[in-house]
Amino acid sequence: MPKLFGTSGVRGIxxxxxxxxxxxxxARALATSLENSGTIVIGKDPRTSSDLIEDIITSGLLxxxxxxxxxxxxxxxxxxxxxxxxxxxAGIMITASHNPPEYNGVKFFDSSGMxxxxxxxxxxxxxxxxxxxxxxxxxxxxxxxxTTILREYMQDIxxxxxxxxxxxxxxxxxxxxxxxxxxxxxxxxxxxxxxxxSQLDGTFPGRPPEPVKENLQELCKIVKSTAADxxxxxxxxxxxxxxxxxxxxxxxxxxxxxxxSAYAVQKFGGKIVTTIDASKVVDEQVIEAGSEVVxxxx
Numbered sequence: 267m268p269k270l271f272g273t274s275g276v277r278g279i280x281x282x283x284x285x286x287x288x289x290x291x292x293a294r295a296l297a298t299s300l301e302n303s304g305t306i307v308i309g310k311d312p313r314t315s316s317d318l319i320e321d322i323i324t325s326g327l328l329x330x331x332x333x334x335x336x337x338x339x340x341x342x343x344x345x346x347x348x349x350x351x352x353x354x355x356a357g358i359m360i361t362a363s364h365n366p367p368e369y370n371g372v373k374f375f376d377s378s379g380m381x382x383x384x385x386x387x388x389x390x391x392x393x394x395x396x397x398x399x400x401x402x403x404x405x406x407x408x409x410x411x412x413t414t415i416l417r418e419y420m421q422d423i424x425x426x427x428x429x430x431x432x433x434x435x436x437x438x439x440x441x442x443x444x445x446x447x448x449x450x451x452x453x454x455x456x457x458x459x460x461x462x463x464s465q466l467d468g469t470f471p472g473r474p475p476e477p478v479k480e481n482l483q484e485l486c487k488i489v490k491s492t493a494a495d496x497x498x499x500x501x502x503x504x505x506x507x508x509x510x511x512x513x514x515x516x517x518x519x520x521x522x523x524x525x526x527s528a529y530a531v532q533k534f535g536g537k538i539v540t541t542i543d544a545s546k547v548v549d550e551q552v553i554e555a556g557s558e559v560v561x562x563x564x
Contacts, residue, residue, distance in 0.1 A: 268395060271387040273564065277362045277371030280315040284370060286322050292372060293323040295393040296356060297330020298400045299386075304355030307413075309337040309345040311361040311443040311503040313468040315370045319360045323372070324410060329401050333408035337415060339466060341443045341504025342373065347422075348415045350379035361443075364476035364501035367469050420451045426533075429455045436460045436497040436510075438485045440475045441467040444504030460492060475502035479516045482508060490514035520545035524552070531557040 270276050276292065278284030296306070306327050310316035316339075324334050332355075337348055342359045349357035357375035365371075374382040374390070382390070393399070435457045439445040445464040452459050462485060463472030473481045477499040489497040489510050497510035509517045527538045528551040538552050541564045549559045 268391070270391050270394060271382075271384075274363065274381075275359075275361075275371050275373030277365060277369055279368050280318075280370050286318070289319050289322045289372070290326045291394050291397075291399070292390065293326025293358075294330050294399040294401075295390045296358070296374065297327050297332045298393050298398060299389055300330075300332065300355055302331035302400050302402055302406075305333045305335060305353075307335045307337055307345060307348045307352060307354045307357045309340040309342070309348070309357070309359050309443075311342075311359075311468070312339050312441070312466040313360075313362065313367055313370050313502070316360045316468065319370055319372070323358060323360070328407055328410070330399070331402035331406050331408065334410045336410065336412045338412065339443050339446060340416060341447055341500075343505055344415065344419050344447075345373075346375045346379035346381070347419050348413075349375045349377055351415065351418065352413070353377075359503065361503035363503050364506060366474065416446060420447060420454065423451060424454055427455060429457065432456055432458055433496065434458045434460070434492065434494040436462060436485060436489050436492065436494045437464060438462040438473070438477075438482065438497065438499040439464040439504070440477065440500055440502055441465060441470050441472050442475055442500055442502035442504060444500040447504065448498065448500065460488065460494065462488060470502065477501050477506060477508035482510060482516055486510050486514035486516065520547055524548045524550070527552050527559075528555040531555040 310320055327334050345357040345359040355377050359373045362369035362371045435452050437449050441463050445466050449459050449461050449464055482499050485497045485499055495512055499508045509522055524547045527548055532555050537558050537560055539560045542561045552559050
């Protein structure tokens with residue numbers, strides 16, 4: 267059977283290899299897999315094609331007997347959070363993450379807020395390619411509503427994060443979905459925040475959305491010139507972060523992961539689960555913090 271899903275959903279260039287027909291069939295396949303009932307939450311990043319995809323997905327889900335709750339422009343983790351906290355049956359994030367603006371895609375979440383497993387994605391693919399779509403009668407078509415959950419999301423993060431001094435932070439949101447969250451969250455935690463590329467714009471005019479060193483030179487300069495404590499940078503959908511230290515140097519991703527993992531162990535206990543391609547520096551920091559690392563597939 268052909269493969270639709272990559273390591274993080276289905277992505278492609280809009281109207282080329284990621285077409286309205288593809289989107290409609292994916293939505294109908296999801297509705298069919300849920301036995302033509304239930305509530306689906308939908309979030310999106312600010313790409314110029316996201317409204318188009320949202321409308322098509324909504325139509326496919328309604329034709330399949332599902333009701334829809336629109337979350338608006340939100341970071342990808344908010345969709346998982348909303349699926350769980352709103353008691354939804356599934357969630358869909360419309361995004362191509364760190365890819366250029368001509369790309370878009372979808373990522374599915376289950377009712378617990380976890381991304382769909384390969385098994386669940388295979389089920390969607392089977393329905394998609396066999397065209398086993400099921401539709402409902404006119405009288406069984408459900409409703410569409412909108413809801414806001416960003417405040418609750420930020421409140422829940424604030425409950426588990428302690429900030430013991432007024433850090434000066436430069437935040438580069440890549441004109442993406444995190445513009446709706448990170449600057450406000452950090453201000454709420456008592457930080458002094460300087461924003462960069464933090465207005466929504468799906469053409470990503472400030473910089474390419476992937477937060478890699480070559481794209482973060484402006485962030486590094488501003489951190490150093492303003493004597494900030496740290497710089498933080500997101501990708502287009504806010505599920506990826508990079509950091510620059512107080513000297514304006516981008517921190518290696520594995521070192522950032524190791525620091526965050528050690529902090530999590532010390533604050534919450536438990537083990538750390540990471541992929542087989544993460545650096546051994548993660549193990550070193552976690553073991554030093556008194557716990558252990560479990561490795562998984564990418």
